[in-house]
Amino acid sequence: MAVVQPGDQMSRRERRRHEIHQRIIDSAVELFDARGVVDTRIDDICEHADLAQKTFFNHFPTKQHxxxxxxxxxxxxxxxxxxxxxxxxxxxxxxxxxxxxxxxxxxxxxxxxxxxxxxxxxxxxxxxxxxxxxxxxxxxxxxxxxxxxxxxxxxxxxxxxxxxxxxxxxxxxxxxxxxxxxxxxxxxxxxxxxxxxxxxxxxxxxxxxx
Missing domain, CATH: 1.10.357.10 (Tetracycline Repressor, domain 2)
Structure with missing residues (x-):
C-alpha cells in the first residue's frame, strides 16, 4: 500500500481548490455572457457550477470579489x-x-x-x-x-x-x-x-x- 506523503496530500488539496475556484469563474462568465451581470445571481452561479453556496463564499466573500x-x-x-x-x-x-x-x-x-x-x-x-x-x-x-x-x-x-x-x-x-x-x-x-x-x-x- 502506497504511503501518501503530507506534501502530496496538500498538493492534491490545493489542486482541487484551484479546480473549484476556476469552475466558479468559468460558470460566472458563461452566465454573465448569456444573461447579463445584473440578472445573474450567486445562486445561479452555484447551480451552474454544481456547488453549494457555502463553497462559493469560501472562495469569494462577495459578488464584487x-x-x-x-x-x-x-x-x-x-x-x-x-x-x-x-x-x-x-x-x-x-x-x-x-x-x-x-x-x-x-x-x-x-x-x-x-x-x-x-x-x-x-x-x-x-x-x-x-x-x-x-x-x-x-x-x-x-x-x-x-x-x-x-x-x-x-x-x-x-x-x-x-x-x-x-x-x-x-x-x-x-x-x-x-x-x-x-x-x-x-x-x-x-x-x-x-x-x-x-x-x-x-x-x-x-x-x-x-
Missing part, C-alpha cells in the same frame, strides 16, 4: 497579448496596433451581454494603480513595450517612459470603457484609431507615422 478576479483575468489576457507582440519582429507602433486589434477581438466577439461584464471589468481596472512596478499589471506590460522601443530607437525621448506608458494604458482603458457604456460605439474602429494616434505620439522624428 468575483468581479475583481474576472477583471484581473481579463487584464492578464491583455498582458499576454503585449508579451506576444514584444516577440514579433515589428516596430513599437505596429506592435501597439497589433495589441489593440487583438484585444478588440477578445472583447468584441463574445456576444452582446459581454458588454455588461466588460463594463464591470473596466470600472474595476480603472481604479487600480498605474504604477508599472506592480508585477502582472497592464502598466508593467506596456512599460516593458515602451522600454523595448526606446532601446530600438523608435520611441521618442521627448517624454519619459512612465508618462508614455500612462498614455497607452489610459487610451486603451478609455476606449474599452466607452464601448462598455455605449451600444453604438464601434470598438474595433476606435481601438484602431487610438493605436494609430499612439503610434504618432510615441514615434521619433525619424520614425514618424503619417
Amino acid at each position: 468575483l468581479f475583481g478576479e474576472i477583471a484581473q483575468s481579463f487584464l492578464a489576457h491583455v498582458c499576454s497579448l503585449v508579451e506576444e507582440a514584444r516577440k514579433e519582429p515589428a516596430g513599437t507602433g505596429q506592435r501597439i496596433i497589433q495589441i489593440f486589434n487583438r484585444a478588440a477581438d477578445v472583447v468584441h466577439h463574445r456576444g452582446p451581454r459581454h458588454r455588461e461584464l466588460v463594463q464591470e471589468v473596466a470600472r474595476i481596472s480603472s481604479t487600480e494603480s498605474t504604477d508599472p512596478s506592480r508585477v502582472g499589471s497592464l502598466p508593467e506590460a506596456f512599460h516593458a513595450l515602451v522600454l523595448d522601443g526606446l532601446a530600438a530607437g523608435d520611441v521618442t525621448r521627448a517624454q519619459g517612459p512612465l508618462f508614455l506608458t500612462e498614455m497607452i494604458v489610459s487610451a486603451f482603458q478609455g476606449v474599452v470603457m466607452s464601448w462598455a457604456h455605449d451600444e453604438e460605439y464601434e470598438l474595433d474602429l476606435h481601438l484602431e484609431e487610438a493605436a494609430r494616434f499612439l503610434c504618432r505620439a510615441l514615434a521619433t522624428d525619424e520614425n514618424a507615422v503619417t
Whole structure:
C-alpha cells in the first residue's frame, strides 16, 4: 500500500481548490455572457457550477470579489497579448496596433451581454494603480513595450517612459470603457484609431507615422 506523503496530500488539496475556484469563474462568465451581470445571481452561479453556496463564499466573500478576479483575468489576457507582440519582429507602433486589434477581438466577439461584464471589468481596472512596478499589471506590460522601443530607437525621448506608458494604458482603458457604456460605439474602429494616434505620439522624428 502506497504511503501518501503530507506534501502530496496538500498538493492534491490545493489542486482541487484551484479546480473549484476556476469552475466558479468559468460558470460566472458563461452566465454573465448569456444573461447579463445584473440578472445573474450567486445562486445561479452555484447551480451552474454544481456547488453549494457555502463553497462559493469560501472562495469569494462577495459578488464584487468575483468581479475583481474576472477583471484581473481579463487584464492578464491583455498582458499576454503585449508579451506576444514584444516577440514579433515589428516596430513599437505596429506592435501597439497589433495589441489593440487583438484585444478588440477578445472583447468584441463574445456576444452582446459581454458588454455588461466588460463594463464591470473596466470600472474595476480603472481604479487600480498605474504604477508599472506592480508585477502582472497592464502598466508593467506596456512599460516593458515602451522600454523595448526606446532601446530600438523608435520611441521618442521627448517624454519619459512612465508618462508614455500612462498614455497607452489610459487610451486603451478609455476606449474599452466607452464601448462598455455605449451600444453604438464601434470598438474595433476606435481601438484602431487610438493605436494609430499612439503610434504618432510615441514615434521619433525619424520614425514618424503619417
